[in-house]
Amino acid sequence: MAAEATFGFEQSLRRLRAGAGRKERRDKGGGQRGYSSTMAHVLILYATVEGQTACIAARIAERLEARGHAVDVREAGADNDPAAYDAVIVGASVHYGHHPAWLRAVLRRHGEALERRPSAFFSVSLSAQEGYATRFLRQARWRPDAVAVFAGALKYTRYRWFKRLLVRAFAWMGGHATDTSRDHEYTDWGSVAHFAGAFAQRLAARA
Ligand SMILES: Cc1cc2nc3c(=O)[nH]c(=O)nc-3n(C[C@H](O)[C@H](O)[C@H](O)COP(=O)(O)O)c2cc1C
Numbered sequence: 001m002a003a004e005a006t007f008g009f010e011q012s013l014r015r016l017r018a019g020a021g022r023k024e025r026r027d028k029g030g031g032q033r034g035y036s037s038t039m040a041h042v043l044i045l046y047a048t049v050e051g052q053t054a055c056i057a058a059r060i061a062e063r064l065e066a067r068g069h070a071v072d073v074r075e076a077g078a079d080n081d082p083a084a085y086d087a088v089i090v091g092a093s094v095h096y097g098h099h100p101a102w103l104r105a106v107l108r109r110h111g112e113a114l115e116r117r118p119s120a121f122f123s124v125s126l127s128a129q130e131g132y133a134t135r136f137l138r139q140a141r142w143r144p145d146a147v148a149v150f151a152g153a154l155k156y157t158r159y160r161w162f163k164r165l166l167v168r169a170f171a172w173m174g175g176h177a178t179d180t181s182r183d184h185e186y187t188d189w190g191s192v193a194h195f196a197g198a199f200a201q202r203l204a205a206r207a
Pocket of ligand 1: 092124153
Protein backbone atom coordinates (compact mmCIF):
# COMPACT_ATOMS: atom_id res chain seq x y z
CA MET A 1 0.00 0.00 0.00
CA ALA A 2 1.35 3.48 -0.82
CA ALA A 3 2.64 5.46 2.16
CA GLU A 4 0.04 8.16 1.58
CA ALA A 5 -2.81 5.69 1.83
CA THR A 6 -1.82 4.64 5.36
CA PHE A 7 -2.91 7.99 6.82
CA GLY A 8 -5.50 6.86 9.33
CA PHE A 9 -8.36 8.10 11.44
CA GLU A 10 -6.22 8.05 14.59
CA GLN A 11 -3.67 10.35 12.97
CA SER A 12 -6.51 12.65 11.99
CA LEU A 13 -7.77 12.78 15.54
CA ARG A 14 -4.28 13.60 16.81
CA ARG A 15 -4.12 16.35 14.24
CA LEU A 16 -7.48 17.76 15.24
CA ARG A 17 -6.40 17.81 18.89
CA ALA A 18 -3.19 19.59 17.89
CA GLY A 19 -5.38 22.07 16.01
CA ALA A 20 -7.09 23.03 19.26
CA GLY A 21 -3.68 23.98 20.67
CA ARG A 22 -2.90 26.12 17.67
CA LYS A 23 -6.16 28.02 18.07
CA GLU A 24 -5.26 28.85 21.68
CA ARG A 25 -1.91 30.21 20.65
CA ARG A 26 -3.56 32.29 17.96
CA ASP A 27 -6.06 33.72 20.43
CA LYS A 28 -3.30 34.64 22.86
CA GLY A 29 -1.57 36.44 20.02
CA GLY A 30 -4.64 38.58 19.38
CA GLY A 31 -6.91 36.99 16.77
CA GLN A 32 -5.36 36.91 13.33
CA ARG A 33 -2.85 39.71 13.96
CA GLY A 34 0.77 38.82 13.37
CA TYR A 35 0.06 36.71 10.27
CA SER A 36 1.31 37.71 6.87
CA SER A 37 -1.21 39.37 4.56
CA THR A 38 -0.91 36.59 1.98
CA MET A 39 -1.80 33.94 4.52
CA ALA A 40 -5.45 33.00 4.77
CA HIS A 41 -7.34 31.71 7.80
CA VAL A 42 -9.24 28.71 6.44
CA LEU A 43 -12.11 26.80 8.02
CA ILE A 44 -12.55 23.16 7.00
CA LEU A 45 -15.89 21.73 8.12
CA TYR A 46 -16.57 18.04 7.76
CA ALA A 47 -19.52 15.72 8.31
CA THR A 48 -18.54 12.09 8.78
CA VAL A 49 -20.05 8.86 10.06
CA GLU A 50 -17.15 6.42 9.96
CA GLY A 51 -14.23 8.85 9.88
CA GLN A 52 -12.96 8.84 6.27
CA THR A 53 -14.13 12.40 5.55
CA ALA A 54 -12.30 13.55 8.70
CA CYS A 55 -9.11 11.89 7.38
CA ILE A 56 -9.50 13.70 4.05
CA ALA A 57 -10.20 17.03 5.80
CA ALA A 58 -7.05 16.56 7.88
CA ARG A 59 -4.99 15.83 4.78
CA ILE A 60 -6.28 18.96 3.00
CA ALA A 61 -5.47 21.00 6.12
CA GLU A 62 -1.95 19.62 6.17
CA ARG A 63 -1.43 20.64 2.55
CA LEU A 64 -2.78 24.16 3.09
CA GLU A 65 -0.64 24.62 6.19
CA ALA A 66 2.39 23.54 4.21
CA ARG A 67 1.60 26.52 1.92
CA GLY A 68 1.61 28.86 4.92
CA HIS A 69 -2.11 29.12 5.66
CA ALA A 70 -3.72 28.78 9.10
CA VAL A 71 -6.39 26.10 9.13
CA ASP A 72 -9.07 25.12 11.64
CA VAL A 73 -10.59 21.68 11.05
CA ARG A 74 -13.98 21.31 12.73
CA GLU A 75 -16.77 18.78 12.73
CA ALA A 76 -19.73 20.60 11.17
CA GLY A 77 -22.27 21.68 13.73
CA ALA A 78 -24.31 24.51 15.09
CA ASP A 79 -21.43 26.63 16.40
CA ASN A 80 -19.38 26.99 13.21
CA ASP A 81 -19.11 30.55 11.92
CA PRO A 82 -17.72 30.79 8.37
CA ALA A 83 -17.89 34.59 8.59
CA ALA A 84 -14.91 34.51 10.98
CA TYR A 85 -12.65 33.03 8.26
CA ASP A 86 -11.12 34.11 4.96
CA ALA A 87 -12.08 30.90 3.16
CA VAL A 88 -14.15 27.79 3.79
CA ILE A 89 -14.01 24.16 2.66
CA VAL A 90 -16.84 21.76 3.50
CA GLY A 91 -16.64 17.97 3.15
CA ALA A 92 -19.36 15.39 3.70
CA SER A 93 -19.89 11.69 3.14
CA VAL A 94 -22.77 9.87 1.45
CA HIS A 95 -24.93 7.28 3.20
CA TYR A 96 -27.97 5.64 1.59
CA GLY A 97 -27.72 7.90 -1.42
CA HIS A 98 -27.52 11.25 0.36
CA HIS A 99 -25.31 13.75 2.09
CA PRO A 100 -26.75 14.65 5.51
CA ALA A 101 -29.88 16.79 5.38
CA TRP A 102 -28.89 18.62 8.58
CA LEU A 103 -25.71 19.84 6.86
CA ARG A 104 -27.82 21.30 4.07
CA ALA A 105 -29.63 23.37 6.70
CA VAL A 106 -26.31 24.56 8.20
CA LEU A 107 -25.07 25.64 4.76
CA ARG A 108 -28.30 27.48 3.99
CA ARG A 109 -28.05 29.32 7.29
CA HIS A 110 -24.54 30.51 6.42
CA GLY A 111 -25.27 31.01 2.72
CA GLU A 112 -24.30 34.67 2.58
CA ALA A 113 -20.97 34.16 4.36
CA LEU A 114 -20.16 31.21 2.07
CA GLU A 115 -20.91 33.19 -1.09
CA ARG A 116 -18.64 36.05 0.01
CA ARG A 117 -15.39 34.11 0.40
CA PRO A 118 -13.42 31.48 -1.53
CA SER A 119 -15.09 28.16 -0.89
CA ALA A 120 -15.04 24.53 -1.93
CA PHE A 121 -17.01 21.37 -1.32
CA PHE A 122 -15.84 17.76 -1.40
CA SER A 123 -18.10 14.74 -1.45
CA VAL A 124 -16.97 11.34 -0.16
CA SER A 125 -18.71 8.14 -1.23
CA LEU A 126 -17.91 4.63 -2.32
CA SER A 127 -18.94 5.24 -5.91
CA ALA A 128 -17.51 8.79 -6.11
CA GLN A 129 -20.55 9.84 -8.14
CA GLU A 130 -20.81 13.53 -8.96
CA GLY A 131 -24.60 13.32 -8.79
CA TYR A 132 -24.64 13.20 -4.98
CA ALA A 133 -22.72 16.47 -4.73
CA THR A 134 -24.69 18.18 -7.50
CA ARG A 135 -28.05 17.38 -5.91
CA PHE A 136 -26.86 18.28 -2.41
CA LEU A 137 -25.44 21.65 -3.46
CA ARG A 138 -28.58 22.50 -5.41
CA GLN A 139 -30.73 21.74 -2.37
CA ALA A 140 -28.36 23.68 -0.10
CA ARG A 141 -28.51 26.60 -2.58
CA TRP A 142 -24.74 26.89 -2.44
CA ARG A 143 -22.40 27.36 -5.40
CA PRO A 144 -18.87 26.83 -4.10
CA ASP A 145 -15.91 27.87 -6.28
CA ALA A 146 -14.70 24.27 -6.51
CA VAL A 147 -16.28 20.85 -6.10
CA ALA A 148 -14.49 17.50 -5.83
CA VAL A 149 -15.66 13.94 -5.38
CA PHE A 150 -13.42 11.42 -3.63
CA ALA A 151 -13.83 7.71 -3.17
CA GLY A 152 -14.04 6.85 0.53
CA ALA A 153 -13.53 3.57 2.35
CA LEU A 154 -15.32 0.45 3.46
CA LYS A 155 -14.69 0.16 7.19
CA TYR A 156 -16.17 -3.28 7.75
CA THR A 157 -14.39 -3.72 11.09
CA ARG A 158 -16.29 -0.74 12.51
CA TYR A 159 -19.80 -1.72 11.34
CA ARG A 160 -22.22 -3.71 13.50
CA TRP A 161 -23.29 -7.03 12.00
CA PHE A 162 -26.42 -5.81 10.17
CA LYS A 163 -24.70 -2.78 8.67
CA ARG A 164 -21.78 -5.01 7.68
CA LEU A 165 -24.10 -7.37 5.81
CA LEU A 166 -25.94 -4.51 4.13
CA VAL A 167 -22.80 -2.68 3.04
CA ARG A 168 -21.27 -5.94 1.84
CA ALA A 169 -24.31 -6.42 -0.40
CA PHE A 170 -23.99 -2.85 -1.78
CA ALA A 171 -20.27 -3.43 -2.29
CA TRP A 172 -20.86 -6.70 -4.13
CA MET A 173 -23.35 -4.99 -6.46
CA GLY A 174 -20.86 -2.20 -7.17
CA GLY A 175 -17.92 -4.55 -7.68
CA HIS A 176 -16.12 -3.45 -4.51
CA ALA A 177 -14.38 -5.50 -1.83
CA THR A 178 -16.55 -7.97 0.08
CA ASP A 179 -13.92 -9.34 2.51
CA THR A 180 -15.41 -8.12 5.79
CA SER A 181 -12.45 -9.27 7.90
CA ARG A 182 -10.68 -5.97 7.17
CA ASP A 183 -11.19 -2.37 6.01
CA HIS A 184 -10.69 -1.26 2.40
CA GLU A 185 -9.59 2.25 1.46
CA TYR A 186 -10.30 3.66 -2.01
CA THR A 187 -9.33 7.29 -1.47
CA ASP A 188 -6.92 8.62 -4.07
CA TRP A 189 -4.64 10.74 -1.89
CA GLY A 190 -2.99 12.23 -4.97
CA SER A 191 -6.37 13.70 -6.00
CA VAL A 192 -6.87 15.04 -2.48
CA ALA A 193 -3.46 16.74 -2.61
CA HIS A 194 -4.29 18.17 -6.05
CA PHE A 195 -7.60 19.60 -4.75
CA ALA A 196 -5.80 21.22 -1.80
CA GLY A 197 -3.10 22.62 -4.08
CA ALA A 198 -5.69 24.13 -6.44
CA PHE A 199 -7.49 25.75 -3.50
CA ALA A 200 -4.18 27.17 -2.23
CA GLN A 201 -3.62 28.67 -5.68
CA ARG A 202 -7.07 30.26 -5.52
CA LEU A 203 -6.14 31.80 -2.16
CA ALA A 204 -2.83 33.08 -3.54
CA ALA A 205 -4.61 34.64 -6.53
CA ARG A 206 -6.96 36.55 -4.23
CA ALA A 207 -4.10 37.96 -2.06
C1 LIG B 1 -24.59 2.33 5.64
C2 LIG B 1 -23.80 2.89 4.49
C3 LIG B 1 -24.46 3.38 3.37
C4 LIG B 1 -23.72 3.89 2.29
N1 LIG B 1 -24.38 4.35 1.20
C5 LIG B 1 -23.66 4.76 0.13
C6 LIG B 1 -24.33 5.18 -1.07
O1 LIG B 1 -25.56 5.24 -1.15
N2 LIG B 1 -23.56 5.52 -2.14
C7 LIG B 1 -22.18 5.47 -2.10
O2 LIG B 1 -21.55 5.75 -3.11
N3 LIG B 1 -21.54 5.13 -0.96
C8 LIG B 1 -22.22 4.77 0.13
N4 LIG B 1 -21.59 4.39 1.28
C9 LIG B 1 -20.12 4.46 1.33
C10 LIG B 1 -19.64 5.66 2.16
O3 LIG B 1 -19.92 6.87 1.50
C11 LIG B 1 -18.14 5.49 2.40
O4 LIG B 1 -17.96 4.40 3.26
C12 LIG B 1 -17.47 6.73 2.95
O5 LIG B 1 -16.09 6.49 3.04
C13 LIG B 1 -18.04 7.12 4.31
O6 LIG B 1 -17.39 8.27 4.74
P1 LIG B 1 -17.29 8.66 6.29
O7 LIG B 1 -16.41 7.60 6.91
O8 LIG B 1 -16.64 9.98 6.32
O9 LIG B 1 -18.67 8.66 6.84
C14 LIG B 1 -22.29 3.91 2.35
C15 LIG B 1 -21.65 3.42 3.51
C16 LIG B 1 -22.38 2.93 4.57
C17 LIG B 1 -21.65 2.40 5.78
